[in-house]
Amino acid sequence: MKSYLRVTFTYMVFGVLWILASDRLVELVAGDLQDLAYFQTLKGITFVLLSALLICILTRRALHKLKEQQEEKDAVFRKTVEGSHHILLNYLNNMQLVTMEAEECPGFKRETLKLAHEASAKAEVELKRLDAVTTITAEQIDSTIYHDLRRPKS
């Protein structure tokens, strides 16, 4: 059974049993109409306060779980970006060796070298832009990644 149905059902069963049992008790104790009315009101208010306490606990717990999940979402995002940084930086470091050797190689075209440097810089800028996302939603990340593609042509 789903958790919210279990909670509701348990409350309902205990609530109805409580009403039946306590009503019977009040009937036994109360001597007259006024007595019965007085005990019933006292009993009713007690029941409302206890139910309110239950509602308070349930809704507070739900709020905490939701906050935990939001924090986990943010942590997942940060870790994923960190992981991407890690992968890219490893790769950049290796490619640095290639460009260094290309620079020393006489026949190597300077414009290709320039392109390599630009590509490295671009990759780092793009990762930094991803890292700087503050509103962590899929939409926000999407528009950050495809920033260049979706920017209106000027």
Added chain:
Amino acid sequence: MKSYLRVTFTYMVFGVLWILASDRLVELVAGDLQDLAYFQTLKGITFVLLSALLICILTRRALHKLKEQQEEKDAVFRKTVEGSHHILLNYLNNMQLVTMEAEECPGFKRETLKLAHEASAKAEVELKRLDAVTTITAEQIDSTIYHDLRRPKS
């Protein structure tokens, strides 16, 4: 005021008012002790059922919000990995030009070229491993990224 306190407080106020008002009404209507007891029990059960309905709605809503948040977390992860793929593939494509030219350049060391190919392959494998994470938690992502570093030495 926090949302869960507002819900609890509203329930408490309406609950107490309902008890006071309905008790007064039952007193007016009921002719004798038996009548009063009967109406009170009916009233009590009605109140429990209505409270149960409220609890059902509140807990169901909380569960739905939690699910939405979990889905958002997964979507954020997928989008971030997709973004990293995008950044890395752009970079890989550009570096392909560099390695292609290096291959044609007579003085370029073959071992550096081999290193470049290995680095590209490694970056792609690492991203694929990140993409294949099924239990999306910060810990799981962390252990996937630093897989090589934390693997016990054999």
